[in-house]
Amino acid sequence: MTIISLSSDFGVQSQGVGIMEATAYSIAPEVRLIHLMHGLPEFDITAAARTLETARYLPVGCHVCICDPGVGTDRRGIICQVNRGDYLIGPDNGVLVPASRILGGTVRVHQITNPSYMRLPVSPIFHGRDVFVPAAAHLANGVPIEDFGEELQATSLAPAPYDEALVDGDRLMATVIQINRFGSVHLNILHEAWDKMGAIEGTTARVRLPDDNELEVRVSRTFGDVAPHENVILKDDYGRVEIAKNLGSFVEEHPLRRGDNLQVSLAASEASGEVRS
């Protein structure tokens, strides 16, 4: 059994979702298609990239992510093979890059240009149905990646909407990549990077905000480890590090936006150098 996962900004009400699912089954009857997320904010490639990252919690498979402000232009469609064994499929707009880093790094990238593996005629505005899902289904059937189109150099690809946090001594130079509905802030720090920095539950981290205010925040395993309305920094449930206020909203007190930069220092940390995921 091969898994195909599907994410999009089509909304949960779109018949396009069911049509893409049926397209996959008609090409590859034995696959299991999983709907990962269809409520991505429209054309929001940061949110799309953050969602596709969570493919790390899916089995190895073909993961399609369609958030495509450039559909109808000459932006490329690509397949990215990663070290864990997955294929990431979608437009070349940076959405696939964070997931490829997390799934062990890119092995190779090919463009999708071969019409033999498309549904014809290709609609100028529905490449999910006509290009990307067919590519995933043919990959699931064992078609080799090189049959879809020419190989692309990694350096020619559109950049990711966000990078990984940088290490500077005992500080992590981090960026806000998501603010959730509870007002918690998710950073571009992977669990693995957090562990490598030596984050220890029960210690205190110093968080410098963009306005240069500095907060002391308890490093914990879960919300309930701190008092109500106390701030807490912890591993979230999808692979990143999160700053939250227990039973409250962190951003209500500290207005932050996606893309803001924070510095996180671990008092007792002895880690240094580069953080790899």
Next chain:
Amino acid sequence: MTIISLSSDFGVQSQGVGIMEATAYSIAPEVRLIHLMHGLPEFDITAAARTLETARYLPVGCHVCICDPGVGTDRRGIICQVNRGDYLIGPDNGVLVPASRILGGTVRVHQITNPSYMRLPVSPIFHGRDVFVPAAAHLANGVPIEDFGEELQATSLAPAPYDEALVDGDRLMATVIQINRFGSVHLNILHEAWDKMGAIEGTTARVRLPDDNELEVRVSRTFGDVAPHENVILKDDYGRVEIAKNLGSFVEEHPLRRGDNLQVSLAASEASGEVRS
């Protein structure tokens, strides 16, 4: 593998959707059930018919559409076999008719009255679970259509909520069947009828609105082929012809409603006579 597709106005939050899916699997374990759309506006049979039309983008299968303002009355439940090989299943309220035209025309229609193929006792208000999905699953299992109930004459069926556009010389007498969230207007003109009329990309169509204003609109392949805020007429991604304003809302400037009639003339067209799909 047989596909069963399911559409309804139950909303994406209804447990009825999952219960219908399980009902299908318990009768026909080998089918693939696809949720085409469950966010149909409640009791809106025009929207339901328009959605079921898109079964042309699904594999041949059993397509159930439940939008049933008459549930609990003596309206009939029917199965419509079409030339492509599909079965369309639902209440006899006109919803199945446009899809049957698009899928090659009706072969025969049978009423669903045989309790052997229903879940008993039949709820007076949940025929999706108790009548229509069981019918689809038994059809998928190979039960012949004539075993479900008596054959019905096509003339006895409820009429479609909309017809196909009529050809009058070089004009198409069209009707608005859908206005999408971007303010674009979808007409009852099929891609095939558009091609047959000789619509050529790059030419100009004349569109007469209900207020007798006449617009010149560019015939294009996609939105990006015209300037920002320019009007465009093109094939939509679900089989019909659409009038839109690139990066804007057509209906904001030209208030139209579903059911309004438009005349579309193709300047250079040489087509004439009846348009068939």
Next chain:
Amino acid sequence: MTIISLSSDFGVQSQGVGIMEATAYSIAPEVRLIHLMHGLPEFDITAAARTLETARYLPVGCHVCICDPGVGTDRRGIICQVNRGDYLIGPDNGVLVPASRILGGTVRVHQITNPSYMRLPVSPIFHGRDVFVPAAAHLANGVPIEDFGEELQATSLAPAPYDEALVDGDRLMATVIQINRFGSVHLNILHEAWDKMGAIEGTTARVRLPDDNELEVRVSRTFGDVAPHENVILKDDYGRVEIAKNLGSFVEEHPLRRGDNLQVSLAASEASGEVRS
């Protein structure tokens, strides 16, 4: 084929839903996973219990319901085996109890503590993915219930959010367990209890409201059996008894809330004694 059904308060937009589905397939590739409901009001265990009840309309299987205000505390995770043959899986917060009564009563309950059947490391806040869905999938694979952890006494379990209606002569002492979007009121009276009380369509029931007002309400099979805007009491489509106003809202005229107690007397009833489901 074994059915796993999944209900949660994650919302239909959550990627957690797809990740749980994939988790099930990766452990038990042959199961059919059904999404029963993911739009439960957050942390609302009454609504969750009411939804899980409708597993009676699903085939025998493993039914997971995750509405878990206590996640991260020491509340237990449990598996409840019922007489129909199903396994109910979720937190020990009362949500599983009404469904277990309806599915024939509890055979035995085991705690989930064996890490061999969890996804490790277990997230402190996502037991759906790491504990409950893996348990369902391993049960579907044939792992015996006793392998998951120690047996629990029924008396040690958290109580149900609501009980079944009590019989007092010809009266049912009932409680409002759900008010739907049409303003109808669903009571803790099962279809079977209603039949056993001798409710006959066409007769009149007396309903005493919490303010001691008493209404005469027609006992019917469906809404259309009474005049527009007339009140009606009938079997709902998910196993309970419902008071509604035909083509109107019952609660608009009679403000009631979940948890309110009503007395329902059947004029001609000769039933007495205990009502069992």
